[in-house]
Amino acid sequence: MNLTREEFRVMIYCDYKKELSQQQCLESLQKTLGDSCVSRTAVYFWHAEFSRGRNPFEDEPPAGRRRSVVSPGNIEAVRQLVNVDPPITYQEIRDILRIGSAATQSILHDYLGLKK
Numbered sequence: 001m002n003l004t005r006e007e008f009r010v011m012i013y014c015d016y017k018k019e020l021s022q023q024q025c026l027e028s029l030q031k032t033l034g035d036s037c038v039s040r041t042a043v044y045f046w047h048a049e050f051s052r053g054r055n056p057f058e059d060e061p062p063a064g065r066r067r068s069v070v071s072p073g074n075i076e077a078v079r080q081l082v083n084v085d086p087p088i089t090y091q092e093i094r095d096i097l098r099i100g101s102a103a104t105q106s107i108l109h110d111y112l113g114l115k116k
Helices: 003-018 021-037 042-053 072-084 091-095 099-110
Strands: none
Touching: 003 021, 003 042, 003 072, 021 042, 072 091, 091 099
16 A cells, blocks of 8 residues: 555544544554555654644655755856857856856756857
8 A cells, every 4th residue: 555645644633633642643554554564753753743733745845045046047148148259268157147156057068069
């Protein structure tokens, strides 16, 4: 049986609402699901989250910086910079567009297919 993470969380939540302890919840899941059960750490974590008042079962979006700066707008901006000034350096592109070196390299090599 292949359950999603959200489905496992719903099962843990049901056991939490039945006022089972973390250990009882883990044993219940292991008895029901066998080898396809989530880890002890996951059960204890979500049990604690529900006791703190967390109800959504989905993952929260990650905090901090956006995952990718490689956007169609940045790809086009790099393309224009390279067309205007072919010997432009990585550092100049990073400074002009205020993007990181990994994003600059990815755009140049992966998206624009440019070499040295």
